[in-house]
Amino acid sequence: MSIEKATFGAGCFWGVEEMFRNVKGVSSATSGYAGGATENPSYEDVCSHDTGHAEVVEVEFDPAQVTYEKLLDLFWANHDPTTRNRQGPDVGSQYRSVVFYHSPEQKAAAEAKLAELEKAGKFRRPIVTQIEPAPTFYRAEDYHQQYLRKHGRSHCAI
Numbered sequence: 001m002s003i004e005k006a007t008f009g010a011g012c013f014w015g016v017e018e019m020f021r022n023v024k025g026v027s028s029a030t031s032g033y034a035g036g037a038t039e040n041p042s043y044e045d046v047c048s049h050d051t052g053h054a055e056v057v058e059v060e061f062d063p064a065q066v067t068y069e070k071l072l073d074l075f076w077a078n079h080d081p082t083t084r085n086r087q088g089p090d091v092g093s094q095y096r097s098v099v100f101y102h103s104p105e106q107k108a109a110a111e112a113k114l115a116e117l118e119k120a121g122k123f124r125r126p127i128v129t130q131i132e133p134a135p136t137f138y139r140a141e142d143y144h145q146q147y148l149r150k151h152g153r154s155h156c157a158i
Contacts, residue, residue: 003027004063006071007034007100007134009054010079011087016057018148019078025065030058031140034100040138046094055094058137068106072113075099081117082125097127100134107131 010016013031020029033041036052046053059071079087081097101107110131118127139145 002063003060004068005102005134006059006061006068006106007056007102007137008059008071008075009035009056009096009098009100010075010081011055011095011097012090013055013057013140013144014148016078017146019074020057020059020071021146023061023066023071023074025063026059026061028058028060030137031144032056032058033094033138033140034058034135035098035132039136043141043144047092049092049094053094053138054096054098055140056098056100056137068109069113072099072110076113076117076129080123081127081129082123084128097129099129099131101131102134107133 008016017029017031020026033046033053034056035054038045038051038053041051041053045051046055061071079097085091085093085096087095099110101110114127114129114131117123
């Protein structure tokens with residue numbers, strides 16, 4: 001079994017983590033921060049809008065059980081990729097829509113899926129999702145991990 005990583009930012013990481021955690025073939029989904037300049041940021045640092053980090057989920061998956069393309073489909077189907085720096089009531093650059101790719105194959109797949117969605121006119125507005133190389137991932141504080149499960153919820157209220 002070979003494990004690969006995928007990293008997605010789609011707003012608040014609590015719901016994104018829970019969504020990916022429930023996918024067959026995903027061995028872990030971890031909330032964290034990526035894409036900014038500050039090393040080892042805290043949640044408060046990221047919320048200050050000074051670090052440049054996004055709230056993201058790092059997914060470890062077995063590509064023999066679930067494809068990266070399937071993860072991309074879930075990513076785009078479960079947030080609004082047409083709103084810049086916002087998901088529902090959450091506003092700020094830490095809530096941006098972003099795919100951090102870990103290989104040239106992931107980059108190509110993300111770009112192809114984005115082009116397919118735009119060509120199909122799936123969304124009424126242009127997709128603003130960023131597709132960037134995976135930077136250093138910083139694990140979020142323990143209280144953010146499996147937050148919804150800890151609080152008896154299966155999804156966010158957005």
